[in-house]
Amino acid sequence: MDRRHCPPLVLASFTATSDIGIGNAATLASLRSKHCGLRPCDFDDVEVPTWIGAVDAAETQPLPPQWRRYDCRNNRLAELALRQDGLLERVRAAADRYGPRRVGVFLGTSTSGILETERAYRRREPADGRLPADFDYRGTHNAFSTVDYLRRRCGLEGPAATVCAACASSAKAFAVARRMIDAGIVDAALVGGVDSLCLTTLYGFHSLQLLAPAACRPFDAARDGLSIGEAAAFALLERAPSSLDSDAVLLLGTGESSDAHHMSTPHPDGLGARIAIERALGDARLDAGAIDYVNLHGTGTPSNDRAESRAVRATCGSAVPCSSTKGATGHTLGAAGALEAVLSSLCLGAGLLPAGLGTVQVDAALGVNYLTDNRTAPLRRVLSNSFGFGGANCCLVLGTAG
């Protein structure tokens, strides 16, 4: 028996909040004006020579008082994003239409609200090392915290899980939700990713010597590492109805694989990435030639970009226009897959092939058609790549209905 073909799903609503904008209008305006949201790291009292993509409004966004136990930067960022572009209303309307048990929640994150634990460890009881009494592990730190919060916030009772695949997490959330809808377990799903700044990732990537000292420059010949950002991005996925507006955005295919190579370094030839791209194209029933633009994972580390360029060349050739929006947003880790799916959706609607910001001299050795300037052109099919620690790979094919 072969794998069942899954019909396309529609992104009935979507929104993104990152350092380049709170909500879709501001985000698209930033893409159009080539605005980079990165700045020298001033997060907390962190002393790491790098730049960050921060969402300052996340720090002050209140949660409704009845959900106080979930209060942390990660859930404030989720709440801020949920309030944009009518998403909360659309999700609640889906719960009314399908029934709350028929709407799932699948989100990706890498560090959830671990910042609360990091801070609690600085406030340990001197006598016995206890954590402060106000520390709420379940509400903040646990990887399920944001899914738990959003289920309650939106009144959803369907299947739910946090998808944890490091920097491929929220791309995989789309794949998990797609299978759940395909299998008939849910009729719709709130999918996305939320990841926020914390000490673990800033000091952690610093320890691996993977942070750029200034704003990252993906695919540049002189690229020297990544910049960490934070973001929340969501989509409401449903089965595509028989008639759709021509500018409706569809999830056409998902492809996943594992590198089986190394915990923190990609396969040098991008073999796992290549398999994921091929599976995504196969799932979408598209030839590589149908792809108009590739939103690269493009972190800006020498080895990541090299491996990805090989995978893209091997699958889509060297002519397809591509760029990494991480030059504007930084690497938003577990939120990156969802953020870039939403950015790709905005670009599909606007007919915009976005420039890769920060990149001055494209690395000719990578052999891809990397965009350093915005281009306006009809756009129908986009491939979005996400790869993570543990060798997790996930690629999405998005397209317009028309």
Next chain:
Amino acid sequence: MSLGAYVDGIGVFGPGLPDWGTAAQVLRGAGAYSPTPTELPAPSILPVAERRRTGRVVRLALAVAVEAVRGAELDPAQLPSVFASSGGDGANCHEICSALAESAREMSPTRFTNSVHNLVAGYWSIAVGAMRPSQTLCAYDASFAAGLLEALVGVATEREPTLLVAYDAPYPHPLHAARPLAAEFGVALVLAPRRGVRSLARIEATIATGEAPALDDARLEALRRGVPAARSLPLLAALASLAGEEPRVTSVEYLDAAALRVEVRACA
């Protein structure tokens, strides 16, 4: 809406439960349960360089995965996988948070690499050379049911055998007080779309409401209540107690008031 699969292999590890054979006896009531400290097997499937970098939670998960795949007599490199855990490597998390609370903030690259929730999926894929899709899910106390649902959905949509591994290990002090887990526990199932020579049982799962049944043995029930991965024990007990053609019906705890109701039939 029900989701079905054949169970082709089972792996278990917990206090006093070194493998599925022992666990099945205990769960059948054929042997007394004694939650004694039990030695984890060495992660011999890992390359030496990786073995040095792994903590107990990785060894726990790999041990049950190996046992289930051996039972199913399948090539692990060919299996898509689903991993489910409430908390990843808690000891590693404690070390990182401790280091970050010091003024020097010295982070070990290996500790950071191991901080990802999908570390077991990464080590497993490297150990067996599996380039197949792999999920790692967390749903707090409902993580086992979330993993089982995802694996059954995978079997239904991809129509190929899938490895499910659920595991949890306690946090050390002081996180243990904020998230007390009673013990280390791991469970693995190889689930297949078609009946094969190694098929032990057929399971059919539906999402339902209501509480999962308490286990008769108070110490097993304490284990079930005390570790998210051990929420699998009612299903394991049903798998251990199959006789004749009569199906057994049980359920495992899911989110809030939900449960996965599972009908289990022997493959005689």
